[in-house]
Amino acid sequence: MKCPYCGHPDTRVIDSRPAEDGSSIRRRRSCDECTKRFTTYEKVETIPLIIIKKDNTREQYNRGKIESGVLSACYKRPVSADDIAKAVNKIENKIFNLEEKEVPSSRVGEIVMEELKDLDEVAYVRFASVYREFKDVNTFMKELKKILDK
Structure with missing residues (x-):
């Protein structure tokens, strides 16, 4: 995952847990380059309805x-x-x-x-x-x- 702050192409996951809605995963990430942290959400891709x-x-x-x-x-x-x-x-x-x-x-x-x-x-x-x-x-x-x- 690309860092939103410095653009470094490689970040690592610090913590993973289900999001509040239960249908996605919340991940805390850290950039090894600039040491900033950010959150991403991973959701299953569905067929367009x-x-x-x-x-x-x-x-x-x-x-x-x-x-x-x-x-x-x-x-x-x-x-x-x-x-x-x-x-x-x-x-x-x-x-x-x-x-x-x-x-x-x-x-x-x-x-x-x-x-x-x-x-x-x-x-x-x-x-x-x-x-x-x-x-x-x-x-x-x-x-x-x-x-x-x-």
């Missing part, structure tokens, strides 16, 4: 879109940044565990809603109202009744 949109167009999976949707749904809610990050990691793991090259956006939306239901019910309803495109109050009330009945 394609999302099939409602209009049948296809685009490459983008974790940022899920993060953005979950953050918007949790806006001004008592949900910690750490809990949001864990939820996004769970969502991503569920999507990749489907082991499909192409996944409909509707399936991704359902996975996000499942996770939000456990995280925060208000965030769930917010996300569902945008995702399911509630046309009127009755549709909205039906979704609320599902939550209240449980």
Whole structure:
């Protein structure tokens, strides 16, 4: 691994451990040339995942879109940044565990809603109202009744 400080092509690993998300390895490295230390993360390379949109167009999976949707749904809610990050990691793991090259956006939306239901019910309803495109109050009330009945 090339040193980010001096550019020396050879560095050594001082410490290796699983990262917080459990899906990557965190490595502390040291440069023998300039003696500076830095951290790298090693993650398994996956096949590019394609999302099939409602209009049948296809685009490459983008974790940022899920993060953005979950953050918007949790806006001004008592949900910690750490809990949001864990939820996004769970969502991503569920999507990749489907082991499909192409996944409909509707399936991704359902996975996000499942996770939000456990995280925060208000965030769930917010996300569902945008995702399911509630046309009127009755549709909205039906979704609320599902939550209240449980």
